[in-house]
Amino acid sequence: MGVAYSVGEVDHLYTFFVQWSPDIYNKGKKKRCKPCNNVRKKRHNAYLVDKEVNGINKAFRKTVSKPKVAKKWEIITVKDSKRRLSLCSSVESEVDDSEYQEDDFPVLSHESQLLDEYHLQKLVAHLPPRTQGSPWQLAYSTVIHGSSLKTLYRNLANLDSPVLLVIKDMHKKVFGAFCSDPFRVSKYCYGTGETFLFSFNPDFQLYRWSGENSYFVSGNLESLQIGGGGGGFALWLDADLYHGASFSCPTFHNAPLSTHEDFIVQDVEVWTVQN
Template structure:
């Protein structure tokens, strides 16, 4: 449960920071990005977000029952359920990639992080498949997904240098019908970031066979479609996400493709 404090109580918090964590209380110039910390009561789950210029305090500023931790540490200490209640107050940290990505930079990660489910936060992302490492084969992609039980992030760069893809709540697999949940979404950077969440109109999230992989559908159109060689693709507006085509060309050729999965 979060804790609220009045503006008039700033001086006590200043004393608290200076006395118990002088190493965290440092001056910074205006060009330096603010670092955020949390004040946590050791026996409770309440947190207070503190920035350099904010004026907040604990009710007992010299009480050693309180400690200061970073936002990153708080995500690892809280259960995913309890963290959902406070995520509006806590600045998102960038997902940690365990391998080097040819497609994702910090800007991409920052935009995506704000929309990833709470259950993925605080865990590193592992590269499960890439054309660079594994060749261009949908069969290989399915094989690399076998045995996984975690969400996946599909990222594509086409021959026109457009980056787009999908977050899927389940690993890709061959299926008789559609699978997945409303956590699934489409996205693109063309160049501005666009996100297309589940519309609720149908549940055609993901389906796959040996010939193709489809994400989103309805009315004979797929939000994102890839062929067996992961070379030809297409993207049309579909009822599942009410998305615009993800690429500047509805039919495109894949230059690079990566699939990331949560490593928990």
């Protein structure tokens, strides 16, 4: 026969059983406390945040890391290395005198009375590339052929190559001009922008074409003229190759080549630079 209990009694009895037998009546009924839930949530959220940050860091490192590039090796000779350095360092068309070796030194057909080793070293460094390495032939010398402009013209009549005019005056100053064409009698000026003036007075000075005019060279039986367009010629010689003059002129924007604008010639040499 069953026993009837009121609702209050049932609750009281259930409380008694739970208190004395919690393993049986409280199994599966435990509730997580809010503090534990909060801690786990924080740990879980922190884990998610850390995971996202780590993922971002890994992606960032992959983005900014330097790509692996295979090393390329090249074997070059010492000659190629010097040539590359020369090309990189060169900012002007003129060549540094120190770069010239013994192989670049000109071979002269005769011993010069006016040019020594220092003069040759300075001049050869500024000659056009088409003349580099070419032998120098003595075409005219006052010591050998006498002092005559007509003889100079005659000795150069069969030439088709640049010439180097070298003058030494009574003050022992050496100067002259490199001309792209051999000297000749002509009604009009001739020559190209390769023509330049030089002077050892006493330091080496070079005067290239300014581009202002094309009065390079002109000649007749009475005189030889180089440069012009102003109050005088850059270089002028008379028919006897005895009197000379040198003035500043627009063709080369040069200073007078000698210590005096008017000078007396001691010796003259003309060399041909054959291709």
